Amino acid sequence: MPTITxxxxxxxxxxxxxxxDPRVIVLGEDVGxxxxxxxxxxKLQQEFGEDRVLDTPLAESGIVGAxxxxxxxxxxxxxxxxxxxxxxxxxxxxxxxxxKFRSRTRGILPLPIVIRIPYGGGIGAVEHHSESPEAYFAHxxxxxxxxxxxxADAFSLLVESIEDPDPVIFLEPKRRYWIRAEVDLPVxxxxxxxxxxxxxxxxxxxxxxxxxxxxxxEEAAEEAAADGVSCEVIDLxxxxxxxxxxxxxxxxxxxxxxxxHEAQVTGGFGAELAARIxxxxxxxxxxxxxxVGGYDIPYxxxxxxxxxxxxxxxxxxxxxAVLNY
Amino acid sequence: MKGVVDPGxxxxxxxxxxxxxxxxxxxxxxxxxxxxxxxxxxxxxMVLTRRCDEESTNxxxxxxxxxxxxxxxxxxxxxxxxxxxxxxxxIFPSYRxxxxxxxxxxxxxxxxxxFRGTWHGGTWDFRKHRFAPYCVPVGTQPLxxxxxxxxxxxxxxxxxxxxxxGDGATSEGDFHEGCNFAGVWRAPVVFFCQNNQYAIxxxxxxxxxxxxxxxxALGYGFPGVRVDGNDVLAVHAVTKEAVRRxxxxxxxxxxxxxxxxxxxxxxxxxxxxxxxxEEVESWKRLDPIHRFAAYLERxxxxxxxxxxxxxxxxxxxxxxxxxAIVGAGPPxxxxxxxxxxxxxxxxxxxxxxxxxRLQARGGEG
Numbered sequence: 001m002p003t004i005t006x007x008x009x010x011x012x013x014x015x016x017x018x019x020x021d022p023r024v025i026v027l028g029e030d031v032g033x034x035x036x037x038x039x040x041x042x043k044l045q046q047e048f049g050e051d052r053v054l055d056t057p058l059a060e061s062g063i064v065g066a067x068x069x070x071x072x073x074x075x076x077x078x079x080x081x082x083x084x085x086x087x088x089x090x091x092x093x094x095x096x097x098x099x100k101f102r103s104r105t106r107g108i109l110p111l112p113i114v115i116r117i118p119y120g121g122g123i124g125a126v127e128h129h130s131e132s133p134e135a136y137f138a139h140x141x142x143x144x145x146x147x148x149x150x151x152a153d154a155f156s157l158l159v160e161s162i163e164d165p166d167p168v169i170f171l172e173p174k175r176r177y178w179i180r181a182e183v184d185l186p187v188x189x190x191x192x193x194x195x196x197x198x199x200x201x202x203x204x205x206x207x208x209x210x211x212x213x214x215x216x217x218e219e220a221a222e223e224a225a226a227d228g229v230s231c232e233v234i235d236l237x238x239x240x241x242x243x244x245x246x247x248x249x250x251x252x253x254x255x256x257x258x259x260x261h262e263a264q265v266t267g268g269f270g271a272e273l274a275a276r277i278x279x280x281x282x283x284x285x286x287x288x289x290x291x292v293g294g295y296d297i298p299y300x301x302x303x304x305x306x307x308x309x310x311x312x313x314x315x316x317x318x319x320x321a322v323l324n325y
Numbered sequence: 326m327k328g329v330v331d332p333g334x335x336x337x338x339x340x341x342x343x344x345x346x347x348x349x350x351x352x353x354x355x356x357x358x359x360x361x362x363x364x365x366x367x368x369x370x371m372v373l374t375r376r377c378d379e380e381s382t383n384x385x386x387x388x389x390x391x392x393x394x395x396x397x398x399x400x401x402x403x404x405x406x407x408x409x410x411x412x413x414x415x416i417f418p419s420y421r422x423x424x425x426x427x428x429x430x431x432x433x434x435x436x437x438x439x440f441r442g443t444w445h446g447g448t449w450d451f452r453k454h455r456f457a458p459y460c461v462p463v464g465t466q467p468l469x470x471x472x473x474x475x476x477x478x479x480x481x482x483x484x485x486x487x488x489x490x491g492d493g494a495t496s497e498g499d500f501h502e503g504c505n506f507a508g509v510w511r512a513p514v515v516f517f518c519q520n521n522q523y524a525i526x527x528x529x530x531x532x533x534x535x536x537x538x539x540x541x542a543l544g545y546g547f548p549g550v551r552v553d554g555n556d557v558l559a560v561h562a563v564t565k566e567a568v569r570r571x572x573x574x575x576x577x578x579x580x581x582x583x584x585x586x587x588x589x590x591x592x593x594x595x596x597x598x599x600x601x602x603e604e605v606e607s608w609k610r611l612d613p614i615h616r617f618a619a620y621l622e623r624x625x626x627x628x629x630x631x632x633x634x635x636x637x638x639x640x641x642x643x644x645x646x647x648x649a650i651v652g653a654g655p656p657x658x659x660x661x662x663x664x665x666x667x668x669x670x671x672x673x674x675x676x677x678x679x680x681x682r683l684q685a686r687g688g689e690g
Contacts, residue, residue, distance in 0.1 A: 025479070051479045052479075054475075056506070057502075057505055057506060057509055059502040059505065059506070061468065061498060061499055061502055062468060062471075062499075062502035062503070062505065062506050065465060065468025065469060065471070065472060065499055065502065065503065066468055066469075066471055066472030066475060066503075066506050067472060068468065068469045068472055069417075069468065069469040069470060069471060069472020069473035069474070069475070069476060069486075070472045070473070070475065070476045071472075072457065072469065072472075072473055072476075073472075073473050073476030073477065073480070074476070074480075075476055075479070077472075089498070092462060092465060092499075093465065093468065093499070096462045096465065097462075097465065097469070100445070101458075102664050102665070102666070102667070103445070103661075103664045103665050104444070104445035104446035104458060105446055105451055105458055105664075106444070106448070106660075106663075106664050107663070107664040107667075108450060108451050108452060109451050109452070109457075109458070110667065141665055142665055142666065144666070164667075165667040166666050166667055194670070240670070241666075241670035241671065241672070242670075242671075242672065244671065244672075245671075
């Protein structure tokens with residue numbers, strides 16, 4: 001089996017989808033000739049031409065707003081936001097239009113748009129390049145929010161997101177773009193969008209996470225195992241729809257849950273998970289659900305980002321706390 | 326001087342065919358490219374628009390609508406432009422385009438459901454009428470039109486798209502991005518600005534320092550034209566040119582139709598707080614329907630019979646509109662959960678069950 005990076009898997013997913021469906025088009029800043037700043041659209045314009053891989057002017061709202069029109073016409077746009085922090089100019093088009101069109105037109109004009117966003121920190125970037133905006137989108141009815149953690153899921157989730165009839169915010173964990181795995185393409189029988197994955201089985205505590213922090217959680221679980229603590233790791237894969245059943249089944253087994261994400265904890269998706277677990281499974285909890293996430297500060301400069309990002313110590317500290325409650 | 330662009334050198338006069346008294350303007354440089362039956366049809370649509378608009382305002386005043394945004398005074402701008410399209414072309418409205426909607430055969434009740442609060446966006450069949458939902462976030466729809474136009478171009482279709490917006494919308498970033506995108510792709514888009522002089526309370530002079538809104542087109546590399554928006558023949562002529570250019574691959578045009586919102590921004594607005602009676606009176610003398618009627622009369626195209634028939638038909642439409650709207654209830658609450666996603670996710674299933682349980686108890690709705 002060939003070894004590929006998460007970035008290559010995304011590139012293959014786009015190629016696969018474009019070969020399969022002529023309505024799929026890619027648009028964004030520098031996605032054509034350059035192949036994107038992270039090379040996720042590498043060589044797509046060479047294969048599919050300038051009419052299917054569109055280098056746009058530098059305008060994020062324009063990219064998403066034009067995607068709305070392209071989708072109304074009948075195309076399936078896959079729009080790239082160059083970085084998480086530059087998604088904000090497109091916020092109105094995403095929230096007021098992409099998310100609401102199906103509902104307000106009673107299903108007559110659904111918008112099958114995928115908005116790809118490289119997100120999260122950990123690459124030593126300059127400010128505005130390390131944001132985790134998932135909670136804004138998960139909070140917005142009408143959007144799906146997806147984040148892969150490994151090359152195989154990167155391929156299958158992106159293919160499925162493009163096939164999905166609803167707008168999908170596709171969050172790519174940029175510091176994991178270069179992780180490698182053996183993947184047989186095309187991934188034929190991956191879990192469907194909306195299903196979580198048990199990344200590691202365990203019995204003492206459940207670590208629930210997604211995107212870039214899955215790797216962190218797996219490493220923490222490895223460390224914990226050395227101390228005789230068995231952690232289960234749940235990779236959500238999609239925040240909306242949320243596979244609460246898989247989460248609950250794990251928490252019922254372990255009685256303890258820690259949620260991990262890079263985003264600031266206040267109002268973060270971890271708060272939603274904690275609330276949902278408590279609403280449904282209060283009596284199976286042996287300890288409060290704890291959150292490990294960014295501090296409630298703007299994302300720090302690169303030289304201090306290690307303090308901000310959840311690392312093994314912080315995850316294990318929380319695991320200790322739920323075990324010793 | 327080399328390299329200097331001078332806004333003072335740009336023309337500010339509007340294209341005109343009919344003077345306010347309905348005679349052909351001495352400097353009119355565009356022919357009237359309309360058959361007699363088209364001229365009558367345009368008159369009929371203008372009268373129908375005004376009557377349905379008036380009825381809508383009345384319905385709001387009587388408590389049947391939460392709010393309404395009247396187009397009184399803008400009938401020439403709306404009908405003259407939309408009449409220049411083929412039925413296969415697409416229209417992207419803001420929230421004041423009753424005229425183009427009626428021209429496309431949309432039942433005005435399907436618009437008023439939005440203002441009554443029975444459903445968002447309008448309830449017509451958007452694909453059948455090729456008329457996008459009403460767009461409330463000001464100035465965002467030019468981008469949708471640009472995207473649609475780019476799509477038509479990529480698809481090598483001969484469909485043209487027109488997008489309506491007001492003077493205020495031209496200050497929004499998405500207007501700029503929409504024009505810029507359409508310009509770069511030379512997309513078949515007609516950007517149609519109804520400059521009705523006020524964005525709620527703000528006069529156009531405070532909206533932009535540009536000599537005209539039409540002149541902004543230069544920045545996007547396509548033509549702009551300012552037209553007398555109360556002159557239906559001039560509006561039709563310049564729009565027809567823009568549509569033809571778009572269809573032939575010549576790219577977008579920005580049209581600025583100089584008109585006046587005779588009523589409030591919305592029924593919740595009080596225009597006496599920001600504009601004088603004198604200004605309103607001066608525009609009243611430029612009334613687009615009176616002007617066009619005077620021209621048709623002079624050309625012996627407007628018989629008393631026809632005028633009465635148009636008025637009668639408009640009254641009937643208004644009565645039907647009233648009947649459809651008065652007391653109209655919302656759809657069942659379950660419909661709120663129906664189209665959020667193609668398939669209801671578990672969380673919505675759950676919330677819907679809770680709603681049903683409370684409803685069964687008589688608790689809600």
